[in-house]
Amino acid sequence: MIQGFTVRRALPFDAPKVIAVIDAVGAEGIWLATDRYVPTPQWEQVLHHPDAEPRALLLVAETQKKIVGWCRVFPYKFGDKSLHVADIGIGVHRDSRRLGIGSALLSDAISLARSQGFEKLTLDLYSSSEIARHLFERVGFQIVGIRSRHAKINGTYVNEILMEMKL
Numbered sequence: 143m144i145q146g147f148t149v150r151r152a153l154p155f156d157a158p159k160v161i162a163v164i165d166a167v168g169a170e171g172i173w174l175a176t177d178r179y180v181p182t183p184q185w186e187q188v189l190h191h192p193d194a195e196p197r198a199l200l201l202v203a204e205t206q207k208k209i210v211g212w213c214r215v216f217p218y219k220f221g222d223k224s225l226h227v228a229d230i231g232i233g234v235h236r237d238s239r240r241l242g243i244g245s246a247l248l249s250d251a252i253s254l255a256r257s258q259g260f261e262k263l264t265l266d267l268y269s270s271s272e273i274a275r276h277l278f279e280r281v282g283f284q285i286v287g288i289r290s291r292h293a294k295i296n297g298t299y300v301n302e303i304l305m306e307m308k309l
């Protein structure tokens with residue numbers, strides 16, 4: 143049972159615990175594009191060398207020294223015409239959901255992204271992820287596109303929903 147939690151920026155020593163919670167959410171097999179952490183350049187940088195790209199943001203939720211959730215804000219990665227745009231992603235360990243952790247992570251991430259000078263946040267999620275969609279719509283994200291039958295989860299096609307929020 144969770145007594146309380148704090149949301150803070152991730153530090154390099156958090157990396158193994160962050161990867162563990164990403165692996166746990168991924169292993170559920172229905173929420174994320176991959177079933178485990180994939181070391182993309184942006185992820186590796188924000189986890190291990192956060193000072194190298196100060197505009198990238200990784201927040202973690204911690205309870206009793208355990209990392210139970212994350213929210214990432216990654217600057218849009220292609221070219222220099224979209225420096226005002228960042229892409230966001232979030233996850234909370236299944237044992238720690240429905241306690242307000244996702245809301246707290248997202249709220250802090252949006253505030254920090256705004257103060258960092260970003261003007262728009264984007265994200266994508268599966269049409270089957272109704273809880274996440276509810277959370278994103280509550281804080282102001284709007285659906286701007288749908289990629290039909292973009293993923294197959296347990297043999298069933300789902301759409302990919304593209305959402306945006308102006309900051």
Ligand SMILES: CC(C)(COP(=O)(O)OP(=O)(O)OC[C@H]1O[C@@H](n2cnc3c(N)ncnc32)[C@H](O)[C@@H]1OP(=O)(O)O)[C@@H](O)C(=O)NCCC(=O)NCCS
Pocket residue numbers: 167173174230231232233234235238239240241242243244245246265266267271273274276277280
């Ligand atoms: C989406 C997610 C981050 C929410 O985290 P959380 O800590 O449970 O969120 P909160 O406790 O702050 O709840 C957020 C809202 O969702 C609702 N909610 C959460 N779990 C719910 C459930 N099982 N059934 C119905 N509503 C639920 C809450 O009531 C709350 O709504 P409200 O603010 O209108 O009352 C979490 O469910 C998760 O990690 N999902 C898997 C990863 C994912 O889908 N990521 C999105 C793709 S980037």
